[in-house]
Amino acid sequence: MGKTTFGKGCHLHLIDGSAFIFRAYHALPPLTRKSDGLPIGAVSGFCNMLQRYVEDSTGDDAPTHVAVIFDKGSHTFRNDMYDQYKANREAMPEDLRPQIPLTRQATLAFNIACEEMEGYEADDIIATLSCQAREAGGRVTIISSDKDLMQLVGDGVEMLDAMKNKRIDREGVFEKFGVYPDRVVDVQALAGDSVDNVPGAPGIGIKTAALLINEYGSLEDLLERADEIKQPKRRQTLIDHRDQIELSKKLVQLDCDTPLTFTLDDLEVKEPDPDKLMPFLAEMEFRTLTKRIADKLGVEAPVVADAPAPAAESPEQAADAPDFAKANYECIRDAKALQGWIERIREVGHVAVDTETTGLNEMTADLVGISLCVDAGHACYIPLTHKDGNADDLFGSDTLLEGQMPLQEALDLLKPVLEDESVLKIGQNMKYDAKIFARNGVQVAPVDDTMLMSYALHGGLHNHGMDALSERYLGHTPIPIKPLLGSGKSAITFDRVPIDDAVPYAAEDADITLRLWQMFKPRLHAAQVTTVYETMERPMIPVLARMEMQGIKVDRDTLSRMSNAFSQKMAALEDEIHTLAGESFNVGSPKQLGEILFDKMNMPGGKKGKTGAYATGVDVLEDLATEHELPARVLDWRQVSKLKSTYTDALQTHINDETGRVHTSYSIAGASTGRLASTDPNLQNIPVRTEEGRRIREAFVAEKGNVLVSLDYSQIELRILAHVADIPELKQAFADGVDIHALTASEMFDVPLEDMTPDIRRQAKAINFGVIYGISGFGLARNLRIPRAEAQGFIDRYFERFPGIRTYMDDTVAFAKEHGHVQTLFGRVIHTPEINAKGPHAGFAKRAAINAPIQGTAADVIRRAMVRMPAALADSPARMLLQVHDELLFEVPEDGADALIDTARGVMENAADPAVQLSVSLSVDAGRGANWAEAH
Template sequence: MPKTASKAPAKPASKTAPKPVAAKATAKGDHVFLIDGSSYIFRAYHALPPLNRKSDGLQVNAVLGFCNMLWKLLRDMPEDNRPTHLAIVFDKSEITFRNKLYPDYKAHRPPAPDDLIPQFALIREAVRAFELPCLEQVGFEADDLIATYARLASERGATTTIVSSDKDLMQLVNDKVVMYDTMKDRRIGRDEVIEKFGVPPEKVVEVQALAGDSTDNVPGVPGIGIKTAAQLIIEYGDLDQLLFRAGEIKQPKRREALLENAEKARISRQLVLLDDKVDLEVPLDDLAVNEPDSRRLIAFLKAMEFTTLTRRVADYAQIDPANVDADPGNKSGASVFSPLPPSDVTPAPGDAPASAAAPLPKAKPTGARDDKNSSRKGTPATLAEARGEAIRKIGFDRKAYQAIGSLDQLNAFIARVPDTGYVAIEAMSESIDPMQGELAGLALALAPNVACYVPLGHRQAGGGAGLFDAGLAPGQIKTAEALAALRPLLESVGIQKVGFDVKFTSVMLAQHGITLRNIDDAQLMSYALDAGRGSHALEALAERWFGHAVVNYGGLVGSGKGKLTFDQVTIDKASEYAAESADVILRLWRVLKPRLVAERMTTVYETLERPLVSVLARMERRGISIDRQVLSRLSGDFAQTAARVEAEIQEIAGEPVNVGSPKQIGDIIFGKMGLPGGSKTKTGAWSTTAQVLDELAEQGHEFPKKILEWRQVSKLKSTYTDALPTYVNPQTHRVHTTYALAATTTGRLSSNEPNLQNIPVRTEDGRKIRRAFIATPGHKLVSADYSQIELRLLAEIADVPVLRQAFRDGLDIHAMTASEMFGVPIKDMPSEVRRRAKAINFGIIYGISAFGLANQLGIAREEASAYIKKYFERFPGIRAYMDETKDFCRRNGYVTTLFGRKCYYPDIKASNASVRAFNERAAINARLQGTAADIIRRAMIRVEDALTEKKLSAQMLLQVHDELIFEVPDDEVAATLPVVQKVMQDAPFPAVILSLPLQVDARAANNWDEAH
């Protein structure tokens, strides 16, 4: 029989810990406490030695530490700082949207200690025993929930205290949000954040994006730490401006690091930026607090056998603990407080509730009026919404997916395709390089949950390739037989093949002699509709549109030394992953295709996206030749230069020096030589970053100058002359880059593995590297390049008569601008005056500030401001264009190119001034850069047919922004040049009639540098 509870009165509210009560609307003057539960757990675990519950030996040190910390926090809160709302926030699982953006995110984190894992559920029960809200949501980290609650509280005028010392949360600090470190009893406000990061809270994300985080495996930019990152962000204003102007940075090592790792920095920013717009399952108002049920808490503590803490709580509440029974649920390991099981195990993919999905954009035709007519039944918009709603209601059933292991099964599936007229297809490989990867299998889908995987090249566990496929796992069709059965379907023009980044599948099948015809690409549909509104990765779209978490690829193949390639994954697991991918692709296609019509984006997709897939696939397969001997000689030259510079370094130092040792270099510079400006790192060594050395070199010190020279030439050698030969395909003996169509907001293509759009051209050494890209014997490389296309488009779109006339007259546009601004005759104009005008011309396109122009030209900010003011006075149409573009984007959330492409900038109305300013600059530039990107896309789509019509055999090999590179037989060069030039110049027609002619410079040579 339970003992009789004490009748003693409860303590006054002012002296008891809070508990949740009925929802109370959060308002000005309220104080919200958000406790980072995950941080508390690990601090508690490491703070106490192993402690076992006597009754059953269960390890409970983390539970005790957590309860002690929580009790101390609640008990010691001063009267004037007590919360009106409070919650403890946990990570629901390790898999979030960040893992889908970057599979290696947190991949290096070790698993939780074995003796801690059983304590997770008990800690959650402890929170419930304290009668505090225990918050967690699938797909989000605790930090994202904290960010969202803090934002909501601030918007209502309340203040927030985040109980944590986690540096990732410091980005949230503002005049209404502070952090509190309980271990150090330290308040973290704006000043403390600046002390930690060197920048205010609103810039923390940008510093972290550059510096990275080895704990969470956020890549950042190699070689850039917190201090340097802060200096760069302060100097350039924001990350995007820094990356855009990275080529201007004087320090070679830092410049190359930023140029080569710009995309890593952008991804890192997305990884560290907290999501403060989570669709919360528990409203902020539900976190209102009051006094707890002390007897309930004592019952839990007695069950855990925490004698000392039980006595403290009982004394505080004036309750005799002998009159309270231990909670039987927690004595047996089950909970009597909550009907829901604890959630410490990673949820199965697909278990995410629909409510966790991101809000779905409403399909609405561009320019449609919000009146009765726009909602009339049967319109494209309502049909698109109906289609989307119907598909979203169909759940995912992985058990319905089929692994096909025989020709009979495959033929039976193929026989069903004509009934639908379409099939989703996805090629699976062990490599991201479709030119060298082996075909592991093909996934196919006909309808939701009607999908299969045809494994072709999966290996037995521990098995190699072996003779006669001895290493293959059983239950697979021979690749040749499967492709023979599939060929009529894949090459049929009457059956629609739906893919996702279908170019990869197209290139892989082409390696087997199959031409994939009549294709659609769900990723490119998403890109045409929503460029700039979110990720276009399959995982992200599945979650956004269907609230569905697909099988995680990282979890499938693992990480570290034990990481598998896809052909090593067991067939059952591979089939589940691949078939689900095909299923998602088909569903996305059915949702997005009607939106193209409803939102009047069909022309963009059909003329700028879909036709380019096959063009790029052919370009990727062609590749380009490189002269290994040229690269080898350059490597030798660079090695000799490095050796010579190293000898000079030794001589200046007067002692043997390991030039690659920052510690030795620092000791010589700041110790032996006593040069000024030295500072030490956390390890106690002198800092010898590129910025430190560059500043010393500018002061005339020879030793740091030589160190910089050595580092620069060593970087060219390792990154380019040594690395490029490793990309040569052993079968074709050429280098094959991979192009991404859905990579930028503006429609520009990107090049990867290797990135051939980023080969340095500004230095003589850099141009030498381009000389290694050569034509095959009997051929020439032709480079055809749009001349100043974005300035021409500025003159066109902004309607600037003076600029238009200058282009029509073929004048030097920069000299003309200088003449207009500074009153200097064009003839015999000083080069410095022209250089300043050129900087302004191009800077205006990218929204350059007076600060930026001053840095670029090395002049005072006041002088730079006067230049910009005068420029706008002389060319008023440009200011009007910029203001009009910003206003349009603020109203609509996007800007359009001349060809109808929408470039979304949803943060153009952000409260953060830096974010807002960046989006304004990006929107202004997007109309120009996006239109230029559309023009060269149109040229690429047309040029092959034009060459064929003239019976010319030139082949397009590369696209580098405004430049196309062809390989042309020697005897066809003269005939090819005018054809290519005409196609590129006429590319806008007939969709857009430009009043200004486009100029295309085309040259032929034996290598890329000479042709450019």
């Protein structure tokens, strides 16, 4: 094809390369090249996007010319104008850095022009090309959603947000900025840009900027006539910051005269060249994409060589473990075949085991099949209760499919090896499988758990589900469950999945689990977290499994009565709210509430979202409640409404039909600090600070002849803070048994202890706990419903009085920034990947880093107590039922309560020994009663 001169009738496509790269990087899980471990996830996504672009660029709107434009480096002429330009940009992720040059290679492999220039941003190159194309009489489509490029729109230039498939023309720009493209620069100069660190005019946002530009015509006219502006604050801002605003305009103005080293004619569309493209895709080891594109181009796909397996992580890991594609997964249908597997398990001494069931609730799900894996790449599935009939049948048959072992026969064969102390059973979230087996008469022990190993190694970095671990650490995406089960009303349970489909899915789970174990086990020692895993993670599995299966009795009648009482309380609050508002409205409608607060009552801080409704979230209402009564009452109404829907109504549905008890499920790896999380139902979030919240605990009752006993660590986090921050006054107060909140109030407000009022003590308590969580003046103001300045004054005075706390905080943040993690006193590592981030995440990351060693150490202490409790209570009829943060709840015959309290208190108060010698003793409060409220 001969070159054509760019002109009328030509259509130029300019692709924002950075946008494609970052979209690809963040949208896909990490992926590495099997042959050498090179990160290639973003390259894979980038190539997929380019391929989709090429396929979609047909018809009347197809381009005649195209280029992908990249940023060459971080330093441009704008940095010479203003050294803080883009200074707060986060550093590029380490695993993305080596992928950037590969995206250039990918562009060229697709036979698309790829352009960048030292000292200029991609946006400047796009601007120059757009202006040149427009002047030549052609059309331009800029494929990007970058708002900075909107100043170019109009006269034949449009934008296309490829992710949303939305075209942006002049009207689209007006919708975004409130001005047309030729005035976008003026609005941006006033509003500034926090992402690029363009200063703008302090306190002026996009909306105000657009109003001003529309009124005065241009930024220059506005600045010349700034003294005419009626609002004094706005007027002064423009006068005082004129130089800064004029600089901001230079920073946001795109350069249409970038000295390009190529011409529009060089960007002519070319057909993909298989001789360039296929070798690149094969080199990247993109098997699926290579095949798909080869088919499109009508050429033979090159053979992508099978990569050698990565070097073994440990002596146990087979260096020649087969690729998942070559794995051998067997279906076990009779006792003889299963016996062969059991002999191999005994020979090796370990086995990865996984169960398939009819649901996620271990207390109600039925066992469908069992998977086993002894050698990576060789696993089996034992189908047990797969049924005839599938999703197409209106009434699925309950007839068992042929070719399955009887359930009891398989369990009788497996029970001796699953209970054998000399054979290690490896699982992913083993607590679930252990409970399924326990309900079928098999007590699985001893166990290892890959989820908990990952948690000990990588807490705070990512979640620890099997799919995520497989993709991240094995470079393999597991077979998904959704295509097997379907979704919505047509979804089926696993017992309806055909056996031939179930075998590869289920066996692969055991195979992945074994490979993860082989990788993680030796890493525990290298990362110095073996003790954490062996003393606080692994031993929790049987302890929690027993507690969860035990459950706690909940009185349905009490819940029903409470639901009615809450309904009445809500009605009374609604009447009060309507009186304060001067009219009736739906209190549960955020839209109507926003109109009352901000339109009718003119309260400050009203912000409308995309829907046009005011934001009325809890933070907004808490801010307003520091000054106004109505939002405070709405918060009260929402609290009661939540208690009713989340607890008194929902708890009734969680009562197990067989046991008459509620069986929560604890997640050991739920929170990075080591705190347990509770689900189905969540019993950790029942509020205890309000009278209504405390009343819900009345519904949790003991069986007849028994009592509930609560043991609760007293102010454990403040005690740990006194120890780690070495605060003599607090240590002494704990040693003397002084009321710590009253002491803090006395120290801060110069009020003698004998003159202490409940209100002053309440403020001190909020500060004591707030400081642990890195609370801000804003947060404390909301908690206490007092003005922010007063709250900030409290915090400042607190640090003056206890300077050691500020030192601890500063030292902890510095440690986190240097090492990328913090640690509890027991060695639990809590990663802090956001600690060096700029912008809104920075404050949150610092607060989390400060709190994690304290909260994490408290969590470790109670874990250690729970792990020791079964042995301590071996001869007692007492049963541990619940753990809620710093509290353990037991059930025991009435005459055994005193002995239980003595034993359990001793275990809890000495739980840190001998690993950590605390300089502040731990104290445990105990109570008993017919229900949880009485006991606590």
